[in-house]
Amino acid sequence: MTQGTETIDITLKVWRQKGPEDRGRFETIEVKDVETHMSFLEMLDVVNERLTLEGKEPIEFDSDCREGICGMCGAVVNGIPHGPEKAMTLCQLHMRKFEDGDTIVVEPLRARAFKVVKDLIVDRSPLDKIIQAGGYISVNVGGAPDANAIPISQELAEKAMDAAACIGCGACVAACPNASAMLFVSAKVSHLTLLPQGKPEAARRAIGMVRAMDACGFGNCSNERECEAVCPKEIKITNIARLNREFIKAALFSMEK
């Protein structure tokens, strides 16, 4: 059930960048005796501890809950946001997935709209601007004496539930050749629009959020499906189809401009 502690030696090629204006470069770090039960981020912790003991600057990276729910961690590992394992955040990736002698390339989640703050940290606050443009409910449909006054069918609830799983990590943006945030936008639009309390302002939401996304410098969707492949919460691109329908409906029939 549990195995003895195994170790591997790896070579890290990690992106180092002092600030947004710095050009940045890859740094090669040999890391010996990595215990395979460690997570990828624990491995980076060990590397950082060794770096600081040598008087060198540690690698800056984001992480918080380390459970895969907060959406704070994320880096491109060997070319794939959150690394090679399906349906995982970076903090869930473990060193047992790597072999002794492997070279691992680590880069930030790059996108035109996400500026590199330092090393592996990018600024994901443009996602705020998108949410601000409609990712909420402002019409109070309830005033209902009881939340059960509007029963929601389980099928509908499940669909909305799957869309609401988005943790806003930004991996979809980094994976997309167009650096589009369509999967993120569509997840929020689907979650809110599928539920009765979100229906009244569906048109305003779809138009507002897509417009904000464009304004922030995110690209558009050209059905590459890379986003779906890397999403740690397995959000489906059928949500993008729903967003497109909502957007067209709104653009054609709604008074919202």
Added chain:
Amino acid sequence: MIHLHVEGEAVNSKLRIHETIKCDVLIIGCGGAGLRCAVEIFEKMPGTRVIAVTKVPHPQKSHTSTAQGGLAAVDPDDPVDSPAYHMFDTWKGSDCMADQNIVKKIVESAWTQVIWLENHGMHFSRDEAGNLSKRTFGGHTLNFGQSSAFRAVFEADRTGKGIVDTLWGEALKGGISFINQSIATELLFEGKRCVGAVIFREKYGDFVKVLARATVLATGGSGQMFRVTTNCRQNTADGLALALRAGLPIMDPEAVQFHPTGIVGPGILASETLRSVGGILRNRDLEPFMERYAPRMKELAPRDLVARAIEKEIREGRGVLNPDHNVEHVWIDLRHLPDYVHDVQIPEVTGFFRRFVNIDPRKELCPVRPSNHYHMGGIPTNEFGEVQRGAKETVPGLIAVGECAAASFHGFNRLGTNSLLELITMGKIAGERIIEYLSQDPDTLPEVSPERTFSLFARFMDEKGEENTGRLRQEMQAVMTEKAGVFRTEHGLSDAVDSLRELYERAGHTSLSSKSLRMNQELVQRWEFDNLLAISMACALAALNRRESRGAHFREDFPERNDEFNHHTLVYMSEFGKVDFGKRPVDMSIYAAGGENYEKFGLIERKY
């Protein structure tokens, strides 16, 4: 801009206020409590200037988002449940240390809060009929302890995330200004009134003075005091340390909850849901040992009892050793649960075992052991969230909500699902209070200057030596886990106090590899370590002082509860390790009112 390595004077010349910002409300911390407070203000008083500071790079990433299980709320239309039962459970769970005025207030408004969240787009799980689903949780009962209550509403096993997402959207709608990835280094006062705080922006490496008519502390927990914790990396008791440095007390710092089932290795929480859906705890001999400790509630007894039972099994040689982490643990058995339960009710949690420890819970036993989880103690507040200077006197302009605060709803042991309930309710109540405050208070903000921030940071910059903050922190966590953890003794706690003093001294001999202020995680960790040391010290000294066992605080040398200690402890710390104790009585207004079932709210025995 390429940042150059600057030394000595050049750095110290950067230790100045870069900018002064004025606003109506400053909220420090953007978890559920802070954001709920902001949203309440926007709903009732649109156009209020609210600035919210978050330590994480993005408000959506706050620790509230990791809450899995649910939110306890009694539906008034529920044919079998009643708010009185919920109040009783909370009181009993707290080991007679929750304040009854707070318990009544929060429990009675719970369902309204659920409706509010639902109306604002939060997506609660529904049952086949389309109604809100409910699940059972440890310590929540019907009919004053007779049977388990289906009381917790939830969004799959990501209830906290649903709350944060909803509040994040609402706060942005209201026009909140976020200052991301920043820490509050000092509260500012004009006389006794709090008028804002100094904020250090990590991204820019500069200090901003935020002057505010009301300041809210919503900085969350302090789990990083311990080696194994379910808390985020960022939960380093910052708000509590901020209060202590301002000469304010913290209350019941010794009341620390250990969740019985942290996953061995990552320390991640294996939600109580696992036990509520039928998971069984087993020792080395595969005996379902909870039957011996809580014959009636078994696996669903409150957290402190289950945690102690597991620790006892381990200490008496019935644990299992994990070779990777060299720690002993027990098993939770989920193998008998149907696929539907694994796939639909606990997918996230069973996923943790699969991903983090490479174990398939359908086929294998899962290793768990107690893990630090929640701080019941915190900054003392009254029922409106106003911070107290002593047992009665409040600090004008200063509010505290959420885990960093102690009103106290949880007393000495929190029931599962009561924290989400507390943070949204107290967030709202605090918001209402602030609105009152803003409409009375004249719109003037004084010019005050920081007193401590720059000397503190200059000290961190100037320290020289061979010590390493990360390693010292690990040593501190080991000391706290061993000496001030699930089981405590006079001897162990005295040792802990000595070790903490030594660690404090050694922390003065760390040196930063970069003297830059910008994006310097070593510098922030050094600051966090000071906070953690201060709160660990307060915790150890208060635990030493409380010569009894109550809720999560268990003294092996004083295993019984003692009425002599039937009060909250206020801890003031004028300098590191030098504390004064004060007392605050426990509110027993439900008992005193003498209504129906009032006798259930006396100093009752706590057996499950």
